[in-house]
Amino acid sequence: MTEPRFLSPQPEQVAGNGLLHRRAFLTTSAALTGAAGLGFMTARPAAAQAPLEVPEWMKVPGAPMxxxxxxSRHEEQVQRRFSSSPGTVGSGVSRTPLEHLEGIITPSGLHFERHHNGIPGIDPDRHRLLIHGLVARPLMFDLESLSRYPLVSRIQFLECSGNGRANDAPEPPQVAVSEIHGLVSCSDWTGVPLSVLLDEAGVEPEARWIVAEGADSAAMTRSVPMAKALDDAIIALYQNGERLRPDNGYPMRLFLPGYEGNMSIKWLRRIEVTAAPMMTREETSKYTDLLPDGRALQFTFQMGVKSVITSPSGGLEMQDPGLYQISGIAWSGAGRIRRVEVSADGGQSWAEAALTDPVLPLSLTRFRMPWRWDGGPAVLQSRATDESGAVQPTRTALHAELGTNFNYHHNAIQSWLVSAAGTVSNVYA
Amino acid sequence: MTEPRFLSPQPEQVAGNGLLHRRAFLTTSAALTGAAGLGFMTARPAAAQAPLEVPEWMKVPGAPMxxxxxxSRHEEQVQRRFSSSPGTVGSGVSRTPLEHLEGIITPSGLHFERHHNGIPGIDPDRHRLLIHGLVARPLMFDLESLSRYPLVSRIQFLECSGNGRANDAPEPPQVAVSEIHGLVSCSDWTGVPLSVLLDEAGVEPEARWIVAEGADSAAMTRSVPMAKALDDAIIALYQNGERLRPDNGYPMRLFLPGYEGNMSIKWLRRIEVTAAPMMTREETSKYTDLLPDGRALQFTFQMGVKSVITSPSGGLEMQDPGLYQISGIAWSGAGRIRRVEVSADGGQSWAEAALTDPVLPLSLTRFRMPWRWDGGPAVLQSRATDESGAVQPTRTALHAELGTNFNYHHNAIQSWLVSAAGTVSNVYA
Structure with missing residues (x-):
């Protein structure tokens, strides 16, 4: 017997090209015996190896606290890769190295960045937040006064609306998954509900929008519907337990769950309550979706349902044929992920992946799927469905609907080609 | 009208000395009008302040990615405070600065440390994990071979069993909450289920324990019941998305959810499957609970149900009387937190706090409670109940049960005295 018991007597193949039932890796042994020869994956008998050495680091006292x-210095390759516009240092993006990460929390040091003129060096004692416009009482907050307001916490994703657009190129870019999809991250965000502050300021009846302005030198400015401001918007003060990092808006940022990232204005300094949107550069020239007929979709706030396999993914190398765990992330601006399906035959057949708890609304959800790679070519895909019923489209379907001019909201299915040699590459399938 | 509307017409006081119903801060305005003068908390009318300045950091390009x-360099005070045994640099503890944190995720850089002879400088390419003893097939893993095994992820706390014992001193120590309770942290852990590896090695019928050994120069070693090893133990490879930090066991550690932290052996190098516990120093001389009669409780693995208010907490200063949000964390080695009650009158009356989603098993749970401080003295306490029905004891009850000799598993209720001057101090109540 060379099969793991939890796959025997017959490992349940649930879709083409070796996809196994999602429960295969979730079963634990009810009763152990010493009789079964499993030969599960890649461990080798200890007898075939040198004895366990006592390495030199066990012979001297270790480093202090x-x-x-x-x-670790051995993980120095796990970095955000960043690039900026010509002639600038701070106008650009850095991307979360998804291919090196697991779970759903992104370390704050690896959260993606998108800055429009760099990270301002804000003195938190001098920073102010003004709420004014169509309000009964314009209010000014410093960090200390704001910090006394009630806080809420939520584990939620943030995604740049330009994420994924590298796959609009005529030929699939042969880069790591993070170079295509690394403008998404997920954190435990804590902040003050904006509704509480607007309540205190006293919003006038004709108010329908807010306009949020950042304290960077681009004065990044976006209009947000009042309904969103009163629903789940927060003024975030903490990220993953500690105060915001400078590259994520220190000392305070707007956070709009599920909306395109640029609207969650970093270094927030001003909220103007208005009757109409401000029609800033960032919602007319930029961050609109150009259609084939030359018109542009404006105010497309909510991020679509999306998923991507991070392991295996572009540029990685498979080891020997055998059992693997496919792993990836899924998310949607509409709420919870309901289902992620995986295909190993380029979309001919699909099977449901296991979703790792917790499956939270507007958060990354980790999915995993057992796969027996037979050593032949395979095209791996994942397809997410959210609780609204929205299904992640194919690249072809997305282009049929919206054309190829639009720069934002690319949520198409990603396809990875595993070659017989075990190399993984980006492919349009 | 000077009350926030969501507290009017009558703010519902639910326990003595100003505790308000937990829903008070959760309500958002259903309909906004400009008519109400709220004067909620600490914001000041903008008209009473200088105009919003355009600070110098908005006039120059910002820093690059x-x-x-x-x-931020302005947050440099948010550090782990650490101390080591005389004559050593690496045998001691560092504590998570709970008073500066929010939410439930602990940044990995602030996760508490407990080392027995420092942090070993492990070369991950040379590190090996041996599984041997009462198994059919002793197996040796390197990091690459282990990394191909299926992974699971969970957001779970880790607590040193010595956490909280500072409150055994005859007089309450006047230190920050982290100096008393900061040996607890919470992360998104990802690793390989130990059951899968034991399954592959083939555990012999007489095996009842495993013995786990670390690759530090203390060769930290603990015995773990086989039932736990096969239940939810993992070999952790990732913490909060990225590879483990050196101070948390890089490149691999045992992780035993809900058990005292020292058993989750860092820098794991060897698992021996045995019929009986090894009776190592760490389970005979250390990490046992000395009773008043001189006997000691041994193998007290599971951490008790506990909570602590982190804001306000020892050493912090209140501002003016008025509305506050009490915030804290709760956890239990038995599973989920079912309820946290808060008292503002030293335990004479209690009311239920709001638990922030997600409330996960064996995780930190954030609780919050609205409180109207009238400016008089108050004793704040929190009391957690877990899903097993276990209730956090008072200090008096804990001492009545176990005496004052024992050094571990201090889960007594923490009391904070708020003075009329607004200073917060540790008190035994």
């Missing part, structure tokens, strides 16, 4: 820890 | 971000 520290005030603030850092990753 | 980076490969791996860091906290």
């Amino acid at each position: 520290s005030g603030y820890g850092a990753p | 980076s490969g791996y971000g860091a906290p």
Whole structure:
């Protein structure tokens, strides 16, 4: 017997090209015996190896504790890759290295960045937030006064609306998954509900929008519908437990769950309550979706349902044929992920992946799927469905609907080609 | 009208000394008008202040992006405080600065540390994990082979069993909450189920324990019941998305959800499957609970149900009397937190706090409670109940049951005295 018991007597193949039932990796042994020869995956008998050495690091006292820890120097390759517009240093993006990460929380040091003129060096004691416009009482907050307001916390994703557009190129870019899809991250955000502050300011009856302005030198400015401001918008003060990092808006940012990232104005300094949207550059020239007929969709706030397989993914190398765990992330601006399906034959057949708890609304959800790679070519895909019933489209379907001019809201299915040699590459399938 | 509408017409006081119903801060305005003068908390009319300035950081391009971000230099006080045994640098503890944190995720750089002889400088390419003893097939894993096994992820707390014992001193120590309770942290852990590896090795019928050994120079070693090893134990490879930090076991550690932290052996190098516990130093001389009669409780693995208010907490200063949000964390080694009650009158009356979603098993749970401080003295307490029905004891009850000799598993209720001057101090109540 060479099969793991939890796949025997017959491993349940649930879709083409080796996809196995999602429960295969979730079963634990009810009763152990010493009789079964499993030969599960890649471990080798200890007898075939050198004895366990006592390495030199066990022979000397180790390093001391520290005030603030850092990753191992052996993990220095796990970095955000960043690029900026010509002639600038701070206008550009850095991307979360999804291919190196697991779980759903993004370390704050690896959260993607999108800055329009760099990270301002804000003195938190001098920073102010003004709420004014169509309100009964314009209010000014400093960090100390704002910090006394009630806080809420939520684990939620943030995604740049330009994420994924690299796959609009005529030929699939042969880069890591993070170079295509790394403008999405997920954190435990804590902040003050904007509704509480607007309540205190006293919003006038004709108010329908707010306009949020950042304290960066681009004065990044976006209009937000009042309904969103009163629903789940927060003024975020903490990210993953600690105060916001400078690259994520220190000392305070707007956070609009499920909306395109640029609207969650970093370094927030001003909220003007208005009757109409401000028609800023960022909602007329930029962050609109150009259609084939030359018109543009404006105010397309909500991010679509999306998923991507991060392991295996572009540029990675498979080891020997055998059992693998496919792993990836899914998310939707509409709420919870209901289902992720995986295909190993380029979309001819699909099977449901296991979703790792917790499956939270407007959060990344980790999915995993057992796969027996037979050593032949395979095209791996994932397709997410959210609780609204929206299904992630194919690249072809997305282009049929919206054309190829639009720069934002690319949520098409990603396809990875595993070659017989075990190399993984980006493919349009 | 000077009350926020969501507290009117009558703010519902639910327990003595100003505790308000937990829903008070959760309500959002259903209909906004400009008529109400709220004067909620601490914001001041903008008209009473200088105009919103355009600070100098908006007049120059900001800083560029980076490969791996860091906290603001204005937050440098948010550090782990650490101390080591005399004559050593690496045998001691560092504590998570709970008073500065919010939400439930602990940044990995601020996760508490407990090392027995420092942090070993492990070369991950040379590190090996041996599984041997009462198994059919002793197996040796390197990091690459282990990484191909199926992964699971869970958001779970880790607590040193010595956490809280500072409150055994005859007089309450006047220190920050982290100096008393900061040996608890919570992360998104990802790793390989130990059951899968044991299954592959083939555990012999007489096996009842495993013995786990670390690759630090203390060779930290603990015995773990086989039932736990086969239940939810994992070999953790990732913490909060990225590979483990060196101070948390890089490149791999045992993780035993809900058990005292020292058993989750860092830098894991060896698992021996045995019929009986090994009776190592760490389970005979150390990490046992000395009773008044001189006997000691041994193998007290599971951490008790506990909570602590982190804001306000020892050493912090209140501002003016008025509305506050009490905030804290709760956890239990038995599973989910079912309820947290808060008292503002030293335990004479209690009311239920709001638990922030997600409330996950064996995780930190954030609780929050609205409180109207009238400016007089108040004793704040929190009391957690877990899903097993276990209730956090008072300090008096804990001492009546176990005496005052024992050094571990201090889960007594923490009391904070708010003075009329607004200072917050530790008190035994």
